[in-house]
Amino acid sequence: MMDMKDQKAETFQIFAEIAKMDAVPEEGVVAFQFVMDDAGANWDELSDAAEGLGYSVEFYEAQDDEDEAVAEITTPVIALNAESLWTHEEQLTLLASIHGFAPDGWAFSGK
Numbered sequence: 207m208m209d210m211k212d213q214k215a216e217t218f219q220i221f222a223e224i225a226k227m228d229a230v231p232e233e234g235v236v237a238f239q240f241v242m243d244d245a246g247a248n249w250d251e252l253s254d255a256a257e258g259l260g261y262s263v264e265f266y267e268a269q270d271d272e273d274e275a276v277a278e279i280t281t282p283v284i285a286l287n288a289e290s291l292w293t294h295e296e297q298l299t300l301l302a303s304i305h306g307f308a309p310d311g312w313a314f315s316g317k
Contacts, residue, residue, distance in 0.1 A: 213299065213309065214292055221288040231316025234286045238298050240277045240307040247306030252277055255301055277307060286314055 224230065240252070253263040256279045266276045279298055284290050291312070299309050 210296065210299070214296070217292050217295055217312075218288045221291060230286050230314075232286060233283050234314050234316040235281050235283055236286075236291055236294060236312055236314045237278050237280045238295060238312045239310040240279065240298075240302045241274045241310045242306060243303070243308035244306045249277060252302060252305040252307060255305065256298065259297070259301075261298070274310075276310065277302070286316065 221230075249265060253265075256263050260282055262280045264278045264280070266278065268275045279302075281294050284294065291314070295309070295312065302309065
């Protein structure tokens with residue numbers, strides 16, 4: 207599992223790089239992807255916990271042997287800045303780790 211301090215630094219760096227390339231909308235949704243990190247990973251418990259916190263959850267099955275199944279957890283509309291993104295990423299990373307999942311990336315879209 208990635209150290210949270212390193213993960214935060216990486217998120218801020220990636221967000222800054224994206225913002226340099228293109229204008230970031232003031233508000234939008236962020237979709238965080240998580241993959242199974244251990245054999246005891248529980249999709250249903252992760253989904254119930256995330257939905258209970260106001261997130262929406264979609265599951266995507268692996269398409270082939272090279273692919274992994276992914277849980278995608280999406281925020282409601284939030285301010286799109288590194289601090290806001292990290293607040294949700296940290297909460298969801300900790301929640302996902304409890305249920306056997308590890309972070310695998312994120313993407314945002316403006317509203």
